Amino acid sequence: MESLPNNWADIQPDIIYQTLADMLVSFSKKQIRLGQRYDQNNKHLKAIQNGRVPPDGSIGLVPSEAEGYDLKSKVLGSGGDYRYYGKFIEGVLHFPGVKTSH
Amino acid sequence: MNAVTLTNHKIWDELAKILEPIDINHLTTQHLESCNYKIRGYWDSNNKFYEEIAFIHPICAELVSRSLGTNIINNHPTSHWIKLKFLLKADLSASENNLVSDDGDDEIGELTLILDTNQKVIDENWLIDVESPFVVAKSPPDLQHSA
Numbered sequence: 001m002e003s004l005p006n007n008w009a010d011i012q013p014d015i016i017y018q019t020l021a022d023m024l025v026s027f028s029k030k031q032i033r034l035g036q037r038y039d040q041n042n043k044h045l046k047a048i049q050n051g052r053v054p055p056d057g058s059i060g061l062v063p064s065e066a067e068g069y070d071l072k073s074k075v076l077g078s079g080g081d082y083r084y085y086g087k088f089i090e091g092v093l094h095f096p097g098v099k100t101s102h
Numbered sequence: 103m104n105a106v107t108l109t110n111h112k113i114w115d116e117l118a119k120i121l122e123p124i125d126i127n128h129l130t131t132q133h134l135e136s137c138n139y140k141i142r143g144y145w146d147s148n149n150k151f152y153e154e155i156a157f158i159h160p161i162c163a164e165l166v167s168r169s170l171g172t173n174i175i176n177n178h179p180t181s182h183w184i185k186l187k188f189l190l191k192a193d194l195s196a197s198e199n200n201l202v203s204d205d206g207d208d209e210i211g212e213l214t215l216i217l218d219t220n221q222k223v224i225d226e227n228w229l230i231d232v233e234s235p236f237v238v239a240k241s242p243p244d245l246q247h248s249a
Contacts, residue, residue: 057137077145
C-alpha cells in the first residue's frame with residue numbers, strides 16, 4: 001500500500017493511500033484539483049494524515065454534519081475557514097471534491 | 103435592478119432574539135474546556151505551523167459578530183448554521199501576577215464557533231497572537247515541515 005504523499009501534486013486520482021494514522025484514503029481528480037488550487041501549503045493533507053481526532057481543538061478528521069459524508073478535514077488558523085468532505089466506501093475514506101466553509 | 107434594502111428588516115431583530123438565550127461565556131468556556139485549553143495544530147498568518155497553542159491564563163470572551171448561513175453542496179442546501187465570532191482576552195481580574203504589558207494589551211486573538219440549528223457547536227476556527235504572553239506556542243522540532 002502506498003503512503004499518502006504530503007503534497008497534492010504527488011497524489012494520483014483513485015489510488016488508495018495509507019495515512020500516517022493507518023487510515024485508507026482516496027481522492028477524485030476534482031478533489032486533487034481543489035487541493036492544488038486552495039490548499040497550496042498542503043494543510044488539509046496534514047490534517048488527513050493525522051486521522052480521527054476529538055471534535056474540538058485539533059487538526060485532523062472530525063465527524064461531518066453534512067448528510068452523505070462521514071468525516072471532514074479540519075485545519076485551524078490560517079486556511080482553516082473551509083473543510084473537505086469524505087465518505088467511506090468499502091473501508092476507504094474517499095474525498096470526491098466537496099468543499100464548504102467550515 | 104431594484105435592490106431590496108434590508109436595513110430595517112425584521113430579520114436582524116429575529117437574529118438578535120434567536121441568539122439572546124445563548125450564554126456567551128458558558129459557550130466559550132465550555133469550548134475551551136472541551137479543548138483542554140489547547141489547540142493541537144495551528145497555522146499562523148505566515149503559514150508557520152505550531153504543534154500546540156496552550157492558553158495559560160484565564161480567558162474572557164466578547165462577541166464581535168454573529169451571522170446565519172446555509173451550506174450548499176451540488177446545488178442542494180445541506181445545513182443551516184449560526185456563526186459567532188469572539189474576541190478572546192486575558193481575564194485580568196483573575197490574575198495574581200501582572201503579565202499584562204505596559205499599554206494594558208489584554209487581547210489574545212479570536213475564536214469563531216459554528217453552531218447547528220440545535221445550537222450545538224459543530225465547527226471552530228482560531229486566530230491567535232502567538233507572541234501573546236498569555237499563550238505558549240510550540241513549534242514542531244523539525245521546522246522543515248512547517249506547512
